[in-house]
Amino acid sequence: MSIFAHLYFRLKLLEFMRTDLFALRHIGIREEDLPQMLRTINVNSVDQLITETIPDDIRLAKPLALETPMSEHEYLSHIQVLSEKNKVFKSYIGLGYHESITPSVIKRNILENAGWYTAYTPYQAEIAQGRLEALLNFQTVIAELTGMELANASLLDESTAAAEAMTMLFDVRSRDQKKNNVLKFFVSEEILPQTLSLLKTRSTPLEIELIVGNHESFEFGDDYFGALLQYPGKHGQVHDYASFVAKAVEKNIKVAIAADILSLALLTPPGEFGADVVVGTTQRFGIPLGYGGPHAAFFATKEEYKRSIPGRIIGVTKDTDGKPALRMALQTREQHIKRDKATSNICTAQVLLAVMAGMYAVYHGPKGLKYIANKVHSTAVTLADSLEKLGLYQTNTSYFDTISIKADSSKVRPIAEKYEVNFLYVDADTISIALNEATSIKDLQLIVNIFAEAIGKKAITINGLLSQSLLENKLARTSTFLENNVFNSYHSETELMRYIKKLERKDLALNHSMISLGSCTMKLNAASEMLPLSMARWGNIHPFVPIEQAEGYQIILKELEKDLNIITGFAGTSLQPNSGAQGEFAGLMVIRAYHESRGETHRNICLIPASAHGTNPASAVMAGMKVVVTKTDENGNIDVADLAEKAELHKDNLSALMVTYPSTHGVFESSIKEITKLIHDNGGQVYMDGANMNAQVGLTNPATIGADVCHLNLHKTFAIPHGGGGPGVGPICVAEQLVPFLPGNPVIKTGGDKAITAISAAPWGSSLVCLISYGYIKMLGENGLTQSTKTAILNANYIKNKLSGKFDVLYTGERGRAAHEMIIDCRPFKENGIEVTDIAKRLMDYGFHAPTVSFPVAGTLMIEPTESESLAELDRFCSAMLSIREEIDAASAEDNNNALKNAPHTLEMVTTDKWEFPYSRQQAAFPLPYILENKFWPSVRRVDDTYGDRNLICTCAPIEAYAEA
Numbered sequence: 001m002s003i004f005a006h007l008y009f010r011l012k013l014l015e016f017m018r019t020d021l022f023a024l025r026h027i028g029i030r031e032e033d034l035p036q037m038l039r040t041i042n043v044n045s046v047d048q049l050i051t052e053t054i055p056d057d058i059r060l061a062k063p064l065a066l067e068t069p070m071s072e073h074e075y076l077s078h079i080q081v082l083s084e085k086n087k088v089f090k091s092y093i094g095l096g097y098h099e100s101i102t103p104s105v106i107k108r109n110i111l112e113n114a115g116w117y118t119a120y121t122p123y124q125a126e127i128a129q130g131r132l133e134a135l136l137n138f139q140t141v142i143a144e145l146t147g148m149e150l151a152n153a154s155l156l157d158e159s160t161a162a163a164e165a166m167t168m169l170f171d172v173r174s175r176d177q178k179k180n181n182v183l184k185f186f187v188s189e190e191i192l193p194q195t196l197s198l199l200k201t202r203s204t205p206l207e208i209e210l211i212v213g214n215h216e217s218f219e220f221g222d223d224y225f226g227a228l229l230q231y232p233g234k235h236g237q238v239h240d241y242a243s244f245v246a247k248a249v250e251k252n253i254k255v256a257i258a259a260d261i262l263s264l265a266l267l268t269p270p271g272e273f274g275a276d277v278v279v280g281t282t283q284r285f286g287i288p289l290g291y292g293g294p295h296a297a298f299f300a301t302k303e304e305y306k307r308s309i310p311g312r313i314i315g316v317t318k319d320t321d322g323k324p325a326l327r328m329a330l331q332t333r334e335q336h337i338k339r340d341k342a343t344s345n346i347c348t349a350q351v352l353l354a355v356m357a358g359m360y361a362v363y364h365g366p367k368g369l370k371y372i373a374n375k376v377h378s379t380a381v382t383l384a385d386s387l388e389k390l391g392l393y394q395t396n397t398s399y400f401d402t403i404s405i406k407a408d409s410s411k412v413r414p415i416a417e418k419y420e421v422n423f424l425y426v427d428a429d430t431i432s433i434a435l436n437e438a439t440s441i442k443d444l445q446l447i448v449n450i451f452a453e454a455i456g457k458k459a460i461t462i463n464g465l466l467s468q469s470l471l472e473n474k475l476a477r478t479s480t481f482l483e484n485n486v487f488n489s490y491h492s493e494t495e496l497m498r499y500i501k502k503l504e505r506k507d508l509a510l511n512h513s514m515i516s517l518g519s520c521t522m523k524l525n526a527a528s529e530m531l532p533l534s535m536a537r538w539g540n541i542h543p544f545v546p547i548e549q550a551e552g553y554q555i556i557l558k559e560l561e562k563d564l565n566i567i568t569g570f571a572g573t574s575l576q577p578n579s580g581a582q583g584e585f586a587g588l589m590v591i592r593a594y595h596e597s598r599g600e601t602h603r604n605i606c607l608i609p610a611s612a613h614g615t616n617p618a619s620a621v622m623a624g625m626k627v628v629v630t631k632t633d634e635n636g637n638i639d640v641a642d643l644a645e646k647a648e649l650h651k652d653n654l655s656a657l658m659v660t661y662p663s664t665h666g667v668f669e670s671s672i673k674e675i676t677k678l679i680h681d682n683g684g685q686v687y688m689d690g691a692n693m694n695a696q697v698g699l700t701n702p703a704t705i706g707a708d709v710c711h712l713n714l715h716k717t718f719a720i721p722h723g724g725g726g727p728g729v730g731p732i733c734v735a736e737q738l739v740p741f742l743p744g745n746p747v748i749k750t751g752g753d754k755a756i757t758a759i760s761a762a763p764w765g766s767s768l769v770c771l772i773s774y775g776y777i778k779m780l781g782e783n784g785l786t787q788s789t790k791t792a793i794l795n796a797n798y799i800k801n802k803l804s805g806k807f808d809v810l811y812t813g814e815r816g817r818a819a820h821e822m823i824i825d826c827r828p829f830k831e832n833g834i835e836v837t838d839i840a841k842r843l844m845d846y847g848f849h850a851p852t853v854s855f856p857v858a859g860t861l862m863i864e865p866t867e868s869e870s871l872a873e874l875d876r877f878c879s880a881m882l883s884i885r886e887e888i889d890a891a892s893a894e895d896n897n898n899a900l901k902n903a904p905h906t907l908e909m910v911t912t913d914k915w916e917f918p919y920s921r922q923q924a925a926f927p928l929p930y931i932l933e934n935k936f937w938p939s940v941r942r943v944d945d946t947y948g949d950r951n952l953i954c955t956c957a958p959i960e961a962y963a964e965a
């Protein structure tokens with residue numbers, strides 16, 4: 001053996017022995033599993049499988065040029081070092097973001113707990129009662145604090161929520177208003193700047209005319225359909241909006257109010273003075289600032305708009321035994337997004353953050369919330385008093401937490417920054433100071449000292465908080481709130497810890513078993529990726545701090561953008577969109593701006609294949625485009641002839657094609673390059689929905705297939721946990737010609753030279769969770785990422801072949817291979833009286849969450865195992881499916897009383913003295929031996945969807961009350 005060969009062998013051996021490689025922890029399949037798996041799939045190597053799966057002409061010629069991967073240990077010290085580059089100043093900037101205190105019991109038991117953060121959106125209600133209850137609590141908090149009849153279970157951020165309010169009010173215009181083309185929407189000049197920017201983005205395509213002005217001089221005309229006010233105003237003034245709303249009602253102008261949630265503990269809630277919609281953020285309910293997000297926004301409205309409300313609503317229903325149970329009501333999500341009739345594309349929202357904010361209210365209760373609000377108010381009053389004593393002038397006549405000081409900004413700012421304090425410098429002689437629950441007397445003293453130094457006076461000493469109120473009496477809240485049991489029971493840590501655990505136990509998350517939801521990529525969310533989220537130096541940075549204070553973040557965000565460019569093959573990335581659907585909208589708006597820049601404003605046709613996810617057409621409509629649906633052929637592929645015909649027909653007005661790749665059918669269509677060329681030849685741009693990027697990374701990429709822009713779901717492919725329905729990050733990556741149009745922010749410069757207005761409130765969207773994807777890429781490196789993709793494809797094909805003969809796979813590639821997911825056809829089982837839902841519910845008895853039900857094809861299951869699952873888990877899943885198949889064979893159309901129809905089986909069912917089913921208890925709850933050692937009990941029987949929608953209740957009364965009804 002030559003010396004070189006020897007060295008090479010040594011190195012290989014060392015690599016083999018490197019148990020500190022993160023890839024080894026992220027990927028579930030071991031080297032020794034391969035022979036069996038390859039035999040099952042009938043290939044000689046993984047590479048052969050990949051060659052048979054991905055068309056040759058789109059394979060990457062070179063490995064991704066990423067850095068050498070770090071071990072977990074190295075990464076954790078690296079991220080710690082980077083965090084020290086962030087300067088954590090005391091920030092009193094406000095503008096919708098405030099330092100808040102996350103109760104440790106919530107941080108440890110929810111934010112840092114895989115039982116909560118790895119759950120998916122509660123599609124399968126019977127194994128999601130815990131987070132459904134937590135979200136019902138959130139809705140109750142919102143409805144009661146705002147004084148509205150109902151609230152949804154969270155939106156993305158305050159500004160997008162305000163935009164959703166505008167578009168909902170536009171949609172529910174009266175018949176006359178629609179007939180007369182009433183398009184004007186009044187926006188108070190008191191609105192937050194980022195909200196105004198977002199309203200511009202969302203109103204333009206719909207031709208809504210924004211009129212910004214002073215609400216006191218607003219002339220109510222018949223040409224307005226709605227108005228938006230900020231409560232308190234952006235610099236803290238609390239206005240009395242009662243007469244504005246009363247006049248608006250006379251003119252049939254609907255009013256939305258963007259409100260500060262904490263202030264509503266003291267202020268008259270907008271519902272009491274007639275608002276139609278109330279929106280805002282719950283960030284200050286215990287959620288870290290995180291340089292902009294993620295935080296849960298809220299949306300509360302009147303009962304009459306319940307069918308138009310964006311996002312999801314949790315409602316109360318009953319199960320098979322008539323017992324109370326919770327579920328997502330009115331089917332307001334994902335598969336049910338109303339495609340091209342949609343007014344909203346909200347899909348992933350901010351569930352984990354909503355759960356935390358709701359729990360903050362459970363922990364503090366009404367008394368605690370009032371105490372915090374009062375304390376914050378007193379802090380502001382005390383500061384104003386002290387500054388006035390220094391001779392400074394405070395201009396807000398009525399305020400909650402934010403005061404406005406007349407002083408020379410250019411003198412104050414350098415001194416404040418010397419003492420590591422940020423204010424909002426409104427103009428040369430106005431400084432706004434927003435206080436929060438974490439502000440101490442010591443902090444107040446520092447502020448006073450800063451101002452004293454700036455004006456050359458001796459500071460006065462603050463000895464305590466003043467107790468007088470600076471809120472006008474008539475604005476003071478008199479109504480009670482949160483009297484329900486749940487908000488008055490869990491105030492000791494032991495009690496709250498147990499309540500959180502009780503809810504967690506009801507939910508099946510990734511810490512129990514594989515969640516093979518197709519199109520959702522439920523892979524490992526590694527602890528090392530998650531740990532930095534708890535670090536104060538990442539958590540406590542306001543999104544509008546001067547950029548040089550956030551150097552650590554800037555490094556991470558730029559690196560992540562660079563790595564995503566490398567992975568997608570594109571030239572620029574914007575991390576701003578905070579969900580996949582927002583990415584879609586952003587991408588289409590960028591395409592729109594591009595066409596406009598070339599004088600081709602008329603290009604407004606968006607071609608979308610019939611199999612597309614509902615958010616695609618919804619986003620296209622929001623971007624002002626006309627959707628033309630193209631056909632799929634009998635193999636599930638895009639019907640190229642039909643596409644060509646439509647592209648040609650619309651060539652003068654063609655704006656874009658939206659295409660998911662590999663397709664939502666789980667197939668790498670070999671005609672993709674032909675398809676993208678066809679669109680370009682007809683003047684359009686190609687938008688690739690990157691929800692399935694987990695099948696591409698390192699092997700092919702959107703640029704190579706000929707796309708111009710794609711969104712990525714960092715909460716799928718790049719390891720951000722799904723959090724029970726969010727957080728999400730949906731960056732867009734774009735080709736050179738689209739870079740100038742990447743979205744901007746009105747406060748902190750970001751985006752391209754010709755940036756479109758904001759897509760999300762914060763400049764870099766949900767920066768805090770971008771750390772997760774950064775860590776994922778840095779720890780896996782090129783090899784780990786590519787291996788992950790290959791293994792995801794391997795695992796899917798393994799399941800496919802294991803189930804072969806018993807379950808038909810609907811679509812495959814030309815050489816019979818699935819991509820990273822596959823659709824199995826359950827429609828033939830109708831002959832035996834079995835519906836796809838019966839299989840989904842029966843899987844719960846086997847300890848599994850169902851794959852995606854009836855998307856993109858009704859009556860099917862879409863299975864996506866991901867690379868993180870072990871062979872043992874894949875085998876358990878297959879054995880469950882095969883056992884269910886035997887049960888299906890034994891069922892008949894006349895038989896409504898079998899284990900499938902009665903599934904899921906609860907602990908209560910199988911332990912009652914009376915057992916009246918024609919199969920054994922063991923068959924019901926322990927149909928396979930592996931279940932014995934790791935049983936998961938659904939907490940309710942099958943929920944009644946129809947009853948829930950007919951009797952919509954979406955805030956919590958004592959749950960027993962519904963049982964009596």
Ligand SMILES: Cc1ncc(COP(=O)(O)O)c(C=O)c1O
Binds near residue numbers: 581713
């Ligand atoms: C194919 C596809 N496109 C778009 C989306 C929307 O992404 P998000 O839920 O992040 O808005 C999804 C989400 O499941 C999806 O599967």
